Amino acid sequence: MADKFISERNLKFLINEVFDAPSLLQFPRYSHHTPEVFDMVIDTAMKMGRDLLKPSFEEMDKNPPRFEAGAVKVHPSVKRLMKECGEGGWISAVASLEVGGQQLPFTVGLIPTFVFSAANYSASNYPGLNMGAAHLIESFGSQEQKDTYIPLLFSGAWQGTMALTEPQAGSSVGDITTTASPTDKDYYLIRGQKIFISAADHDCVDNVVNLMLARIEGAPPGLKGISLFIVPKKRFDNDGNLVPNDLAILGIYHKMGYRGCPITQLSLGDNGDCRGWLVGEPNRGLYYMLQMMNEARLVVGMNAAAIASAAYYACLQYTRERPQGRPITSKDPSAPQIPIIEHADIKRMLLFQRAVIEGSLGLLFQCTVYSDLMLAHEGDEREKYSLLLDLLTPVAKTYPAEMAIHSVSQALQCLGGYGYCDEFPIEQHYRDTRIHPIHEGTTGIQALTLLGRNVVMKNGKALTLFLDEVEGAIKKAGARPELAAHAAQLKKAVEKLKEVIGHLVGIATGGNIDLFLADATLFMEFFGVIAVAWQWLLQALAAQSALAKGASPSDEDFYTGKMYAFRYFFAYELPKTEGMAQRLLTIDDLTLSMKPDYFSD
Amino acid sequence: MNSAVILKQVPDTEALIKVKPDGTGIVKEGVKFVINPYDEFGVEEALKKKEAAGSGEVTIVSIGPDRSVESIRTALAMGADKGVLLKIGEDEYSDALATAKALAEELKGKDYKIIFCGKQAIDDDMAQIGPMVAELMGLPCVTVVTKVDVSGDKAVCSREIEGGKEIVEVALPAVISCQKGLNEPRYASLPGIMKAKKKPLDIKDTKLDAPKATIDKWENPPQRAAGRIIEGDDAAAKAAALVKALRQEAKVI
Numbered sequence: 112m113a114d115k116f117i118s119e120r121n122l123k124f125l126i127n128e129v130f131d132a133p134s135l136l137q138f139p140r141y142s143h144h145t146p147e148v149f150d151m152v153i154d155t156a157m158k159m160g161r162d163l164l165k166p167s168f169e170e171m172d173k174n175p176p177r178f179e180a181g182a183v184k185v186h187p188s189v190k191r192l193m194k195e196c197g198e199g200g201w202i203s204a205v206a207s208l209e210v211g212g213q214q215l216p217f218t219v220g221l222i223p224t225f226v227f228s229a230a231n232y233s234a235s236n237y238p239g240l241n242m243g244a245a246h247l248i249e250s251f252g253s254q255e256q257k258d259t260y261i262p263l264l265f266s267g268a269w270q271g272t273m274a275l276t277e278p279q280a281g282s283s284v285g286d287i288t289t290t291a292s293p294t295d296k297d298y299y300l301i302r303g304q305k306i307f308i309s310a311a312d313h314d315c316v317d318n319v320v321n322l323m324l325a326r327i328e329g330a331p332p333g334l335k336g337i338s339l340f341i342v343p344k345k346r347f348d349n350d351g352n353l354v355p356n357d358l359a360i361l362g363i364y365h366k367m368g369y370r371g372c373p374i375t376q377l378s379l380g381d382n383g384d385c386r387g388w389l390v391g392e393p394n395r396g397l398y399y400m401l402q403m404m405n406e407a408r409l410v411v412g413m414n415a416a417a418i419a420s421a422a423y424y425a426c427l428q429y430t431r432e433r434p435q436g437r438p439i440t441s442k443d444p445s446a447p448q449i450p451i452i453e454h455a456d457i458k459r460m461l462l463f464q465r466a467v468i469e470g471s472l473g474l475l476f477q478c479t480v481y482s483d484l485m486l487a488h489e490g491d492e493r494e495k496y497s498l499l500l501d502l503l504t505p506v507a508k509t510y511p512a513e514m515a516i517h518s519v520s521q522a523l524q525c526l527g528g529y530g531y532c533d534e535f536p537i538e539q540h541y542r543d544t545r546i547h548p549i550h551e552g553t554t555g556i557q558a559l560t561l562l563g564r565n566v567v568m569k570n571g572k573a574l575t576l577f578l579d580e581v582e583g584a585i586k587k588a589g590a591r592p593e594l595a596a597h598a599a600q601l602k603k604a605v606e607k608l609k610e611v612i613g614h615l616v617g618i619a620t621g622g623n624i625d626l627f628l629a630d631a632t633l634f635m636e637f638f639g640v641i642a643v644a645w646q647w648l649l650q651a652l653a654a655q656s657a658l659a660k661g662a663s664p665s666d667e668d669f670y671t672g673k674m675y676a677f678r679y680f681f682a683y684e685l686p687k688t689e690g691m692a693q694r695l696l697t698i699d700d701l702t703l704s705m706k707p708d709y710f711s712d
Numbered sequence: 713m714n715s716a717v718i719l720k721q722v723p724d725t726e727a728l729i730k731v732k733p734d735g736t737g738i739v740k741e742g743v744k745f746v747i748n749p750y751d752e753f754g755v756e757e758a759l760k761k762k763e764a765a766g767s768g769e770v771t772i773v774s775i776g777p778d779r780s781v782e783s784i785r786t787a788l789a790m791g792a793d794k795g796v797l798l799k800i801g802e803d804e805y806s807d808a809l810a811t812a813k814a815l816a817e818e819l820k821g822k823d824y825k826i827i828f829c830g831k832q833a834i835d836d837d838m839a840q841i842g843p844m845v846a847e848l849m850g851l852p853c854v855t856v857v858t859k860v861d862v863s864g865d866k867a868v869c870s871r872e873i874e875g876g877k878e879i880v881e882v883a884l885p886a887v888i889s890c891q892k893g894l895n896e897p898r899y900a901s902l903p904g905i906m907k908a909k910k911k912p913l914d915i916k917d918t919k920l921d922a923p924k925a926t927i928d929k930w931e932n933p934p935q936r937a938a939g940r941i942i943e944g945d946d947a948a949a950k951a952a953a954l955v956k957a958l959r960q961e962a963k964v965i
Binding site: 115119143144145147148150151152154155158159163195198199200201203204213215663664665666 | 726741742744782785786789899900901902903904905906908909
């Protein structure tokens with residue numbers, strides 16, 4: 112079992128036994144697929160992850176991209192990866208049939224992303240970025256834009272990017288200043304700077320197409336004046352040749368982790384000739400981008416869970432092989448040492464990792480299922496799934512992003528001093544995963560979105576739908592003797608959640624919005640644990656059903672292990688919400704009243 | 713150019729193999745099965761030759777239990793045109809000769825210019841099927857091949873031999889057994905996966921002849937003994953102890 116990095120068994124458990132992905136095939140949108148297609152997608156993704164991405168995992172970290180003579184050079188394996196992902200149809204997997212995609216359900220189409228990012232997170236990003244860029248053009252671009260760019264992004268010949276951030280505008284995207292001046296042709300002239308743009312230049316593709324936010328001259332200030340443009344690095348001239356588009360790469364940043372993929376700084380229109388093509392309507396750019404960002408946020412959650420998974424399997428193998436110490440009650444110093452996996456504290460750390468990884472994956476697949484059901488329905492049903500997806504997306508990004516850091520940290524801890532050294536892969540996983548609470552909207556931004564917008568939107572309709580879903584699971588679990596106590600425990604936590612929301616909304620209706628949102632991040636943490644507990648209850652229900660039916664010996668180990676990880680979550684993680692609730696129910700403006708001056712030392 | 717590929721489904725190279733306590737075989741429950749890696753070179757080469765010729769069909773022929781269908785489908789997803797499974801029971805066993813006879817029976821009378829197979833299957837490592845099928849069909853056979861150039865009714869093959877390579881010219885049709893280095897097998901593409909389910913896959917119930925060679929028992933290789941650290945007060949004492957151990961215990965000096 113050398114170098115295992117994900118559990119195929121667990122993936123199949125989640126998509127088949129917990130979420131019944133084959134039932135999606137009843138909808139016309141997905142009826143051209145079969146369950147065998149799903150299995151072969153997983154098989155092929157595993158093979159590509161193992162043979163194509165994993166071999167360069169360490170090398171890409173040790174030899175990061177270089178910036179030479181105004182251009183970025185990356186690891187040569189990226190070229191083959193883009194080609195294989197393009198030719199193999201993996202970039203276009205979830206795209207609609209009309210634009211040349213395979214229209215796979217997101218639930219299955221996202222599995223290669225999970226597998227690839229567990230094998231080599233940096234590498235997985237190159238094709239992943241194309242999926243997002245192409246989808247944005249598919250959703251909002253003109254027919255001509257679709258015909259021009261989508262095939263080149265799907266084939267992997269070109270690189271796609273998302274260009275939002277500017278030196279003075281990160282989380283505060285309303286403050287971007289890159290400008291677009293109309294011309295009498297079909298394009299705008301773009302001028303400004305962008306930073307931290309992943310893969311905006313490299314030598315393994317023929318060209319780069321940036322999906323860029325900019326402000327049309329005279330547009331209203333703030334979020335309402337932002338438009339979306341296609342700004343390629345090289346543009347087609349009248350003869351169909353690629354010529355430079357006055358887009359200069361100023362440099363790349365040297366990062367803590369995720370070092371195999373460059374983040375660049377761009378200067379646009381230094382010579383007044385950087386052309387950008389408007390996507391959709393003027394001033395609708397942020398709305399368009401948020402559609403894409405919501406998908407990208409689920410991808411980030413997947414990436415975080417994937418890195419934690421790779422670290423877990425590296426750690427698991429080590430704990431089985433490393434002899435150290437003797438049973439605590441053993442008095443004989445000459446007795447042979449035992450593998451560390453036999454120590455209770457090591458098992459605690461392993462269970463913690465499983466609780467985080469498998470719980471996160473549950474929540475992520477729950478969101479992809481909502482997304483798939485949303486696209487398969489119309490009317491009220493569509494709205495229902497859309498609201499559930501909207502509500503949970505920031506949670507499904509943030510819980511894995513934040514908790515993967517702790518999970519990988521525990522993996523590293525199991526290896527002791529070796530974990531801290533680069534002879535083992537875990538220190539790299541630890542560095543790689545640290546980006547996730549930062550990019551695609553920081554944890555702080557996600558928390559404001561959850562509490563300030565999603566929980567209260569449409570008079571709390573999304574929240575009500577969510578509570579119905581959770582209470583449905585509680586009811587089912589409550590009917591099974593072996594899960595009844597856990598169901599009751601989650602019910603109590605959900606009551607607390609309602610109480611906390613009532614309390615916070617009360618503060619908001621009282622007019623103190625600053626206080627309402629001051630602990631939004633703590634609220635996110637609180638909400639996240641409860642949402643993941645719900646997912647664990649669903650997994651426990653599926654595991655219990657399988658055990659009740661009678662499982663083969665290896666399956667019995669799997670389901671029993673699953674039940675232990677479930678019990679761990681309810682015993683060690685869910686109770687933490689009690690402390691959080693205590694704080695969230697206290698009216699105290701501690702952070703608001705703390706003045707910058709008091710941080711004098 | 714029409715060709716066939718003999719394909720066997722084997723346990724994944726990364727699977728942890730356990731021998732059944734009674735020694736009658738391996739525990740298959742929970743084991744992942746894949747295309748024998750050497751057969752995969754055969755699939756890739758057949759596809760390449762078809763693409764170079766611009767026409768023709770690649771047929772996958774396998775013997776095995778029901779689950780072998782998955783591996784045939786994978787080959788179809790890579791681009792092969794049709795598949796045949798000679799279906800036997802999960803624990804039905806016969807020897808290489810009986811297996812080769814059933815395969816030859818299926819392959820004969822068709823218009824295959826080349827029959828590709830792996831140089832051996834990685835599960836039982838017998839390396840007999842290719843040459844036996846060739847013999848039964850009256851065809852020439854080139855084994856352990858790392859390069860195939862087809863021109864007209866002959867092929868020039870490179871084979872690995874000790875310290876170098878041997879260039880062999882062979883009249884077609886022929887059986888060619890594939891070695892690592894022949895090519896790099898492609899991944900199944902997603903459109904390929906979707907097409908695979910519509911490609912013809914013929915499942916034929918098959919009864920193998922009784923084996924002439926039977927397997928008496930399966931057992932694990934003996935556990936390797938633990939190493940020993942030579943103790944001693946100083947380097948000289950340790951060296952003396954080491955020499956003594958090498959001479960008297962290991963008897964190597």
